[in-house]
């Protein structure tokens with residue numbers, strides 16, 4: 073099942089890329105395993121998956137231990153409390169959910185202690201929903217200004233989550249806006265698009281899609 077689902081998703085990623093005249097390999101698939109068991113993750117690894125997304129530190133730690141014979145890139149995609157920053161820097165190659173300059177400052181400090189440059193995305197609350205974490209669009213400039221001195225962070229780009237919907241088309245303005253914000257601030261990468269809306273996200277310039285349910289729940 074995982075195998076067929078992955079093949080289908082990869083095909084859809086390629087098609088969405090072609091539709092917008094982009095190279096399919098310009099879009100990285102992060103496989104979100106928060107609702108998957110080790111067996112299912114192993115099936116994904118067998119199909120060539122190397123980028124794994126988790127939204128909880130504890131789950132990621134347990135899974136990483138079970139899978140430690142595999143060389144994988146671990147992505148933190150969920151909300152990160154600052155008292156967990158230390159552990160997160162040790163666990164994750166990429167943190168997609170940096171939602172305040174304060175958190176960035178703490179991550180920078182922890183990365184320095186670990187002799188590491190930590191890759192991050194700035195999470196942006198484009199839709200303005202109260203339930204969502206993220207920097208407000210108008211706050212990005214100030215965030216970047218503050219982060220200028222954070223030598224142990226590499227800001228790869230912007231990340232967002234679109235509102236839940238059963239009509240992916242309604243998410244398009246959110247993705248368009250994130251792309252505009254990235255361009256305006258000289259940032260190259262965009263972590264956007266989930267099972268419900270990844271094709272629209274790719275059409276709008278996503279460079280990293282984070283997909284779980286469509287791989288493990290169908």
Ligand SMILES: *Cc1c(COP(=O)(O)O)cnc(C)c1O
Nearest residue numbers: 104127149266267282283284285
């Ligand atoms: C769960 C999650 C995803 C994946 O969502 P699916 O609907 O399972 O594809 C992507 N990004 C974040 C931040 C998530 O928490």
